[in-house]
Amino acid sequence: MSTTLGDDWEMVIGLEVHCELLTATKLFCGCRNAFGDEPNTNVCPVCLGLPGSLPVLNTGAVERAMAIGTALGCEIRPSSFHRKNYFYPDQPKDYQISQYDEPINTGGRLELPDGSVVGITRAHLEEDTGKTLHVGEGGRIHAADHSLVDYNRAGVPLVEIVSEPEIRTAAQARAYVAELRAVLVATGASDGRMEEGSMRVDANVSVRPAGNEVMGTRCEIKNLNSLRSLTRAIEYEADRQVALLDAGGTIDQETRHWDEEAGRTSTMRSKEEANDYRYFPEPDLVPLAPGAEWIERVAAGIGPLPAERRLALAALFDGGPTPAQRDQILAVVDLGLDPLLRSATDAGVPATLALARTANEVATDTDAALRLERTSFATLLGLEANGTLSATQTKAVLAVLLERGGGDPGGIAAELGFESLSSGSLAATVADIVAAHPDEWARFVEGDKKMTGFFVGAVMKATGGNANGKAVTAELARLAAP
Amino acid sequence: MTVENGPAGAHPSTAALSRADVVHVARLARLDLSEDELELFTGQLASVLDYAADVAALDLTGVRPTAHPLPVVNVLRDDVVAPSLERDIVLAMAPSVEDDRFSVPRIVGEEP
Ligand SMILES: [Zn+2]
Numbered sequence: 001m002s003t004t005l006g007d008d009w010e011m012v013i014g015l016e017v018h019c020e021l022l023t024a025t026k027l028f029c030g031c032r033n034a035f036g037d038e039p040n041t042n043v044c045p046v047c048l049g050l051p052g053s054l055p056v057l058n059t060g061a062v063e064r065a066m067a068i069g070t071a072l073g074c075e076i077r078p079s080s081f082h083r084k085n086y087f088y089p090d091q092p093k094d095y096q097i098s099q100y101d102e103p104i105n106t107g108g109r110l111e112l113p114d115g116s117v118v119g120i121t122r123a124h125l126e127e128d129t130g131k132t133l134h135v136g137e138g139g140r141i142h143a144a145d146h147s148l149v150d151y152n153r154a155g156v157p158l159v160e161i162v163s164e165p166e167i168r169t170a171a172q173a174r175a176y177v178a179e180l181r182a183v184l185v186a187t188g189a190s191d192g193r194m195e196e197g198s199m200r201v202d203a204n205v206s207v208r209p210a211g212n213e214v215m216g217t218r219c220e221i222k223n224l225n226s227l228r229s230l231t232r233a234i235e236y237e238a239d240r241q242v243a244l245l246d247a248g249g250t251i252d253q254e255t256r257h258w259d260e261e262a263g264r265t266s267t268m269r270s271k272e273e274a275n276d277y278r279y280f281p282e283p284d285l286v287p288l289a290p291g292a293e294w295i296e297r298v299a300a301g302i303g304p305l306p307a308e309r310r311l312a313l314a315a316l317f318d319g320g321p322t323p324a325q326r327d328q329i330l331a332v333v334d335l336g337l338d339p340l341l342r343s344a345t346d347a348g349v350p351a352t353l354a355l356a357r358t359a360n361e362v363a364t365d366t367d368a369a370l371r372l373e374r375t376s377f378a379t380l381l382g383l384e385a386n387g388t389l390s391a392t393q394t395k396a397v398l399a400v401l402l403e404r405g406g407g408d409p410g411g412i413a414a415e416l417g418f419e420s421l422s423s424g425s426l427a428a429t430v431a432d433i434v435a436a437h438p439d440e441w442a443r444f445v446e447g448d449k450k451m452t453g454f455f456v457g458a459v460m461k462a463t464g465g466n467a468n469g470k471a472v473t474a475e476l477a478r479l480a481a482p
Numbered sequence: 483m484t485v486e487n488g489p490a491g492a493h494p495s496t497a498a499l500s501r502a503d504v505v506h507v508a509r510l511a512r513l514d515l516s517e518d519e520l521e522l523f524t525g526q527l528a529s530v531l532d533y534a535a536d537v538a539a540l541d542l543t544g545v546r547p548t549a550h551p552l553p554v555v556n557v558l559r560d561d562v563v564a565p566s567l568e569r570d571i572v573l574a575m576a577p578s579v580e581d582d583r584f585s586v587p588r589i590v591g592e593e594p
Binding site for chain 1: 550561562569573580583587
């Protein structure tokens with residue numbers, strides 16, 4: 001049930017996710033598959049569509065497509081390639097090579113963290129298009145004088161993952177894309193970088209009266225390149241359709257463009273019939289038919305998937321994680337930071353502390369976090385766990401570790417001037433404070449619990465917050481012991 | 483892209499090939515045909531479709547669809563980088579270039 005539509009209407013959403021594969025080369029030629037290179041430097045006769053050139057399929061792309069199919073529980077089948085014909089200069093050939101009626105992967109499923117399941121219709125191989133830059137007013141396509149094309153991306157391998165229209169809310173669509181992203185990264189097929197366009201989402205959205213089994217007319221929304229855009233665009237589009245229908249209007253089946261700045265969708269063009277693309281078999285490519293042995297070899301190379309990794313982290317918590325910790329585990333696995341967390345817990349750091357530092361401090365800079373030396377991180381949290389460093393000090397050392405990519409936490413603590421809080425100097429500070437408050441100390445020794453807070457507070461004040469609360473409590477108990 | 487019907491969907495029979503079909507196909511191919519040409523090509527395309535109709539008339543029960551005339555599968559290459567073309571050579575082939583990119587006329591509404 002949608003939260004934005006009220007109880008009378010229901011959204012029906014199907015998503016098409018285009019995922020660029022992490023190969024060294026393009027799908028049908030040996031040009032580099034790289035993001036951010038100088039324009040038109042990774043091009044050759046094949047990806048420029050020059051006469052006489054012939055495409056040859058990339059083994060690496062096929063194996064990544066198979067890995068995606070395996071991770072999504074698809075059947076991996078014999079497949080073939082077609083030409084999708086259209087006139088648009090993002091493909092110099094005037095057609096795109098794609099898989100049509102015989103895709104490599106069919107019929108899978110993706111279980112989301114909330115337990116809901118979304119069916120996967122197919123996940124097929126195709127080539128990416130070049131990048132067009134619209135010159136003229138505001139860079140918008142309708143106002144452009146002319147366009148500039150860079151073909152570095154033309155021919156880069158993609159897998160398009162098509163979901164069943166089983167998604168019912170914008171939040172579920174977001175969760176689906178987030179989980180799919182984590183799965184794609186886990187298989188090694190994709191870097192999952194939506195901001196660099198290596199994952200792009202189109203959403204098919206329709207609405208229908210709640211409880212109605214018949215599908216409404218759908219619109220396809222393009223240009224959704226962040227989870228935020230996806231959520232906003234779906235909610236906007238569903239509201240737009242409901243308003244139209246409520247006013248007695250009808251929905252035109254069309255492709256709509258999401259304008260992130262304006263926060264609205266607008267008509268791009270009316271939907272072509274599939275026939276208008278005049279698909280026909282690509283005569284230059286023979287069918288693909290991976291054998292069972294090859295499929296098994298690819299499957300064996302896939303690391304643990306996000307759902308399994310979340311379970312493994314949850315198992316570290318006696319009595320299970322709290323709901324807040326569950327959310328943190330979800331985020332940590334989404335960001336691929338669970339091996340870092342595990343390095344700390346494997347070294348004996350309590351799971352609660354390791355999760356808190358990973359989810360709160362480390363996750364603020366994912367790129368730095370993925371470079372961080374695991375042993376440095378584990379050693380640092382060990383120092384916090386045993387009371388050598390306070391939480392505040394640990395965070396300061398962690399910031400330096402993230403900046404440098406690693407290092408010796410003890411050495412960095414010394415650089416930052418934290419050595420005065422070695423256990424020796426902490427004991428001295430506690431002893432000074434005890435000596436200065438004889439009445440309060442007598443009450444503490446008699447067992448007045450309130451006095452613990454008093455002394456810990458006083459030590460914190462004296463050390464500018466750099467003492468470890470647990471270490472102070474332990475030192476107080478040691479002094480009070482007969 | 484959403485697949486709604488296979489590429490091997492029903493071929494229009496000769497009788498069903500109308501002048502409007504030819505106009506539509508010509509538009510998709512960006513061909514600007516005169517009235518005479520439309521007349522000519524409607525007849526010619528109809529005779530091409532007659533060949534398909536001959537095949538469609540056969541009893542093909544048990545005959546598997548042919549994906550490719552060669553009985554070969556899995557023609558692959560290793561994922562190894564090969565040299566690309568020099569950009570100067572590539573851009574010299576283009577009628578118009580700006581900022582090291584191919585410059586093309588304003589595009590409206592044909593993106594896939
Ligand atoms: Zn190439």
